[in-house]
Amino acid sequence: MRLLAIGGSDAGISAALLARELDPGADVAVIVSDEFPNFSICGIPYYVSGEVPDWRNLAHRTATDLEATGMRLHLGTTAERIDADAHEVAVRDAHGTMTAMPYDALVVGTGARPVRPPIRGLDFLGPRDGVHVVHSMGDTFEVMSSLTAHDARRAVIIGAGYLGIEMAEALVLRGLEVTQVEQLAEVLPTVDPELGRQVAAELRERGVDVVTRTAVQLITRTDAAETARLRVEGASSDGTPFQRDADIVLVFAGVKPDVALAEAAGAKLGVRGAIDVDRTMRTNLSDVFAAGDCVVTHHRLLGTTYVPLGTTAHKQGRIAGENALGGTREFAGSLGTQVVKVFDMAAARTGLRDHEAVSAGFEPVTIGAEADDHKAYYPGAHRIAMRWTGDRRTGRLLGLQLFGHRHAEVAKRVDIAATAIFNEMTVDAISELDLSYTPPLGSPWDALQIGAQAWVKAVAGTAKR
Amino acid sequence: MRLLAIGGSDAGISAALLARELDPGADVAVIVSDEFPNFSICGIPYYVSGEVPDWRNLAHRTATDLEATGMRLHLGTTAERIDADAHEVAVRDAHGTMTAMPYDALVVGTGARPVRPPIRGLDFLGPRDGVHVVHSMGDTFEVMSSLTAHDARRAVIIGAGYLGIEMAEALVLRGLEVTQVEQLAEVLPTVDPELGRQVAAELRERGVDVVTRTAVQLITRTDAAETARLRVEGASSDGTPFQRDADIVLVFAGVKPDVALAEAAGAKLGVRGAIDVDRTMRTNLSDVFAAGDCVVTHHRLLGTTYVPLGTTAHKQGRIAGENALGGTREFAGSLGTQVVKVFDMAAARTGLRDHEAVSAGFEPVTIGAEADDHKAYYPGAHRIAMRWTGDRRTGRLLGLQLFGHRHAEVAKRVDIAATAIFNEMTVDAISELDLSYTPPLGSPWDALQIGAQAWVKAVAGTAKR
Numbered sequence: 001m002r003l004l005a006i007g008g009s010d011a012g013i014s015a016a017l018l019a020r021e022l023d024p025g026a027d028v029a030v031i032v033s034d035e036f037p038n039f040s041i042c043g044i045p046y047y048v049s050g051e052v053p054d055w056r057n058l059a060h061r062t063a064t065d066l067e068a069t070g071m072r073l074h075l076g077t078t079a080e081r082i083d084a085d086a087h088e089v090a091v092r093d094a095h096g097t098m099t100a101m102p103y104d105a106l107v108v109g110t111g112a113r114p115v116r117p118p119i120r121g122l123d124f125l126g127p128r129d130g131v132h133v134v135h136s137m138g139d140t141f142e143v144m145s146s147l148t149a150h151d152a153r154r155a156v157i158i159g160a161g162y163l164g165i166e167m168a169e170a171l172v173l174r175g176l177e178v179t180q181v182e183q184l185a186e187v188l189p190t191v192d193p194e195l196g197r198q199v200a201a202e203l204r205e206r207g208v209d210v211v212t213r214t215a216v217q218l219i220t221r222t223d224a225a226e227t228a229r230l231r232v233e234g235a236s237s238d239g240t241p242f243q244r245d246a247d248i249v250l251v252f253a254g255v256k257p258d259v260a261l262a263e264a265a266g267a268k269l270g271v272r273g274a275i276d277v278d279r280t281m282r283t284n285l286s287d288v289f290a291a292g293d294c295v296v297t298h299h300r301l302l303g304t305t306y307v308p309l310g311t312t313a314h315k316q317g318r319i320a321g322e323n324a325l326g327g328t329r330e331f332a333g334s335l336g337t338q339v340v341k342v343f344d345m346a347a348a349r350t351g352l353r354d355h356e357a358v359s360a361g362f363e364p365v366t367i368g369a370e371a372d373d374h375k376a377y378y379p380g381a382h383r384i385a386m387r388w389t390g391d392r393r394t395g396r397l398l399g400l401q402l403f404g405h406r407h408a409e410v411a412k413r414v415d416i417a418a419t420a421i422f423n424e425m426t427v428d429a430i431s432e433l434d435l436s437y438t439p440p441l442g443s444p445w446d447a448l449q450i451g452a453q454a455w456v457k458a459v460a461g462t463a464k465r
Numbered sequence: 466m467r468l469l470a471i472g473g474s475d476a477g478i479s480a481a482l483l484a485r486e487l488d489p490g491a492d493v494a495v496i497v498s499d500e501f502p503n504f505s506i507c508g509i510p511y512y513v514s515g516e517v518p519d520w521r522n523l524a525h526r527t528a529t530d531l532e533a534t535g536m537r538l539h540l541g542t543t544a545e546r547i548d549a550d551a552h553e554v555a556v557r558d559a560h561g562t563m564t565a566m567p568y569d570a571l572v573v574g575t576g577a578r579p580v581r582p583p584i585r586g587l588d589f590l591g592p593r594d595g596v597h598v599v600h601s602m603g604d605t606f607e608v609m610s611s612l613t614a615h616d617a618r619r620a621v622i623i624g625a626g627y628l629g630i631e632m633a634e635a636l637v638l639r640g641l642e643v644t645q646v647e648q649l650a651e652v653l654p655t656v657d658p659e660l661g662r663q664v665a666a667e668l669r670e671r672g673v674d675v676v677t678r679t680a681v682q683l684i685t686r687t688d689a690a691e692t693a694r695l696r697v698e699g700a701s702s703d704g705t706p707f708q709r710d711a712d713i714v715l716v717f718a719g720v721k722p723d724v725a726l727a728e729a730a731g732a733k734l735g736v737r738g739a740i741d742v743d744r745t746m747r748t749n750l751s752d753v754f755a756a757g758d759c760v761v762t763h764h765r766l767l768g769t770t771y772v773p774l775g776t777t778a779h780k781q782g783r784i785a786g787e788n789a790l791g792g793t794r795e796f797a798g799s800l801g802t803q804v805v806k807v808f809d810m811a812a813a814r815t816g817l818r819d820h821e822a823v824s825a826g827f828e829p830v831t832i833g834a835e836a837d838d839h840k841a842y843y844p845g846a847h848r849i850a851m852r853w854t855g856d857r858r859t860g861r862l863l864g865l866q867l868f869g870h871r872h873a874e875v876a877k878r879v880d881i882a883a884t885a886i887f888n889e890m891t892v893d894a895i896s897e898l899d900l901s902y903t904p905p906l907g908s909p910w911d912a913l914q915i916g917a918q919a920w921v922k923a924v925a926g927t928a929k930r
Binding site: 339 | 505507508522765777778779780799801802806843871872874877879883885888890896898899900902903906911
């Protein structure tokens with residue numbers, strides 16, 4: 001049994017690890033285009049901030065650890081072509097030598113590529129100019145080089161999603177003046193604006209110059225003496241001009257699935273151009289599995305969609321690895337659960353927001369609520385802001401969004417809701433859960449139960465209970 | 466509709482609050498034997514420690530708040546007799562005046578009484594001697610009086626359950642030298658000894674003199690000049706004598722249901738002598754409900770048992786309140802979920818331990834596992850020690866115990882498991898949960914999923930997967 005994985009990130013490595021675990025006789029190899037297999041890409045902001053002093057620590061496992069499991073790693077090697085009929089992948093190694101690698105089962109984990117928004121200047125300015133579209137470890141080293149070589153003092157970050165916000169924090173921690181520009185009405189547009197506003201307030205509190213409803217249109221080099229070498233220009237939705245000088249510009253405009261290799265081999269594409277896979281992670285090509293940011297996502301509430309997340313890539317990779325060896329496991333589906341730390345605060349979500357629930361055919365009711373993370377009489381209690389979305393017809397919990405202190409157990413509280421949604425619980429039943437309580441760490445009714453009760457009361461007030 | 470509740474703690478007040486919420490026309494009254502309705506008894510150690518400077522803050526709601534909902538409170542009033550046929554309760558007020566209070570529905574929330582272990586001296590020594598069996602706000606004031614009036618420097622705490630441990634911490638924070646004596650092999654006997662040992666280590670690290678396998682047999686007054694006024698004597702299980710001098714002795718030996726009133730009225734008793742109720746919280750007496758520490762507990766895995774917990778009392782009280790008004794709600798059942806903070810650490814459990822699972826007819830496999838609360842490369846990662854119990858036959862998750870740093874989201878992680886057990890998930894399915902991840906607050910596979918995978922692997926190693 002020869003299992004070949006293309007891609008050294010979460011999906012490919014997870015598949016290879018599980019295959020080695022289940023069948024110590026399996027011949028498992030992973031093609032890795034760079035020198036950084038199994039790196040925690042989500043950790044990049046913490047290397048940039050200086051909180052993780054050595055980038056090597058960002059590896060989930062070292063190459064040595066990986067090879068100790070019995071898998072082979074082909075670093076600096078690019079998969080050029082998949083011949084699905086011949087069950088072969090043509091690869092080019094670091095020296096340019098082409099080889100054909102045969103497989104019995106193939107796992108495509110080519111991931112995603114960053115979107116390059118249509119900003120004039122972005123097409124020809126690059127890392128050497130201090131303009132960075134950040135996605136990989138390689139990109140990160142170039143950012144570090146820009147920061148240090150040019151003694152950057154002023155940064156503009158384009159985009160205020162998870163990574164953009166984390167990078168704003170990282171650069172503030174490095175002592176830079178940071179402007180964060182978001183085209184939409186509020187930062188962190190993956191949560192409701194009511195929470196996004198609180199995220200923006202935390203960013204501003206920490207010195208980030210947050211500019212929303214503003215599109216960047218132009219980046220130019222100025223190279224004037226005694227000033228920054230870049231100028232970023234644009235306009236807000238009401239036409240107000242936007243302009244900042246900067247030593248470094250970072251762009252975070254989302255990702256799109258990297259499917260060129262699979263597509264050329266005949267793989268069927270689906271939502272958002274991602275590789276179409278079933279819940280066993282099989283593509284339409286015989287013995288070719290795919291997993292991670294390059295494939296469509298089976299969502300437990302939305303059906304087939306595209307939600308690229310590292311957690312999902314790990315799960316899908318493991319399933320691809322098991323099924324490549326003859327298993328029959330199915331991916332249970334995503335709920336789009338996410339959390340981001342914003343300085344001392346954290347924002348998290350799981351399931352659907354109101355408008356997403358509408359488009360999925362539900363009749364959602366969304367309410368805001370607040371509760372303390374633990375009994376207020378015990379020192380250090382923090383308020384948690386909540387957004388509860390449930391279905392009016394069935395009472396089913398559809399989604400939860402939280403914003404609170406990083407020590408308010410916001411991440412694991414959203415996970416309680418994720419577990420409840422996974423099991424199709426009603427909002428009302430959240431109050432039936434036997435959750436832990438001690439005054440320094442909770443309340444007799446957990447914050448979640450207080451929120452759930454507020455939802456039930458609100459719905460009872462507008463219809464029958 | 467006249468709803469009468471006996472007991473001003475969690476169950477009685479919860480019943481009264483929900484009744485007022487559901488039916489603003491309901492005549493709701495609560496008989497409270499002391500002056501402290503709706504107090505957070507779990508907060509007592511934090512008042513004793515000084516972390517909560519004003520005992521009044523321990524009230525979940527003030528009497529004024531409660532009365533603002535439209536309920537009437539009869540403070541300092543004792544229910545002397547329930548006449549179930551006449552639907553009347555004979556009460557004695559603070560002046561000794563007897564009155565008959567009629568009801569349409571009655572909720573008995575008489576709670577529990579502390580067990581007084583068979584220690585010689587405990588029968589005639591009391592608060593004035595510095596010997597305290599602590600359960601109520603009244604007891605707490607007496608403890609505070611002993612601590613301050615006698616300038617106590619040395620304390621012996623008998624019992625190392627939740628409250629005993631919390632009180633040890635409280636007295637250490639007050640600067641006392643504390644000896645904690647536990648009859649069983651390890652402290653916190655509600656978790657496995659593997660975790661109990663770690664709890665004991667944390668207590669010792671903070672200066673608590675932890676003495677296990679040791680029964681206290683005698684407490685005497687010494688009243689010698691320049692020394693403590695009490696002597697505590699006993700022996701370990703191997704016969705080694707135990708002796709400590711102390712200025713104050715606190716006894717925490719568990720509780721038993723306070724059922725005298727209901728029993729005298731003809732209420733049927735059940736497990737551990739608690740009032741027998743069905744899942745609607747009805748007793749065998751017409752229109753008499755009971756809830757909280759005085760009733761048997763419906764446990765989702767064990768059936769009918771007795772697990773007195775504040776969280777359960779709140780839930781049961783709410784159900785009694787709804788059903789007293791004609792509702793049909795059933796208590797969904799307890800999982801015995803608990804958490805205790807021990808200085809900077811926290812220990813939590815939900816569901817069954819191995820021996821409990823055996824007696825409930827399961828075929829349990831219990832394993833230990835460890836994982837970080839978040840990616841180790843991000844500063845401040847903490848190890849979480851886990852004990853996973855699942856059923857070998859069905860793969861079902863039966864119980865989880867955790868011990869880790871108080872900022873390692875141990876409480877809410879055990880609640881994720883409680884939610885999973887509530888929904889009868891398998892251990893294997895824990896890996897399917899879409900849990901949140903960001904390096905400062907988690908891992909792509911949450912600590913729980915790493916533990917669940919270790920359990921699955923261990924069981925696969927001993928049987929078919």
